[in-house]
Amino acid sequence: MDQMQDMKKEYEQLVEKVSPKSNTVRDCARAFWVGGLICTIGELITNIIKSFGYNQDEASMLTTITLVFLGILLTGLDIYDSIGKYAGAGSIVPITGFANSMVSPAIEFKKEGYVFGVGARMFTIAGPVIVYGVIASVIVGIIHYFI
Numbered sequence: 001m002d003q004m005q006d007m008k009k010e011y012e013q014l015v016e017k018v019s020p021k022s023n024t025v026r027d028c029a030r031a032f033w034v035g036g037l038i039c040t041i042g043e044l045i046t047n048i049i050k051s052f053g054y055n056q057d058e059a060s061m062l063t064t065i066t067l068v069f070l071g072i073l074l075t076g077l078d079i080y081d082s083i084g085k086y087a088g089a090g091s092i093v094p095i096t097g098f099a100n101s102m103v104s105p106a107i108e109f110k111k112e113g114y115v116f117g118v119g120a121r122m123f124t125i126a127g128p129v130i131v132y133g134v135i136a137s138v139i140v141g142i143i144h145y146f147i
Contacts, residue, residue: 030088031087031088031090031091032090033090034083034086034090035087035089035090035091035094036090038067038090038094038096039094041067042063042067045062045063045067046059046060046063064095067099068095068096069099070099071095071096071097071098071099071100071103072099072100072102072103074096074100075100075103075104076103080096080100081100081104084097084100
């Protein structure tokens with residue numbers, strides 16, 4: 001029993017030694033300013049679209065489409081992963097992170113073909129989000145109908 005505890009302690013020391021050290025303050029600051037920058041870009045796009053005479057709802061929809069497109073484009077150009085490594089959760093939280101999570105598996109499995117590679121893997125991460133989103137919208141719709 002004593003030998004097992006010594007091995008466990010030795011293992012924990014090895015893990016501590018080889019694990020990368022995290023700088024929480026730096027990581028939070030990076031996530032904050034990159035996520036804020038993405039949101040600021042979204043607001044700029046919304047204001048530009050509204051300047052062409054679109055109302056708030058139409059501008060919001062077009063901004064969402066534009067940000068998803070930019071997220072997909074940056075993922076395809078292998079830029080978004082670098083942003084993600086730098087900013088962490090700051091790049092994942094905005095809608096561009098959702099676009100990245102949809103496209104990354106598809107790009108990774110492209111060599112397996114368009115049906116079994118791209119088509120099957122595209123919804124690996126996004127599938128559960130879509131399913132729970134639909135279920136939540138049905139529940140909210142039923143509650144709204146009865147209230």
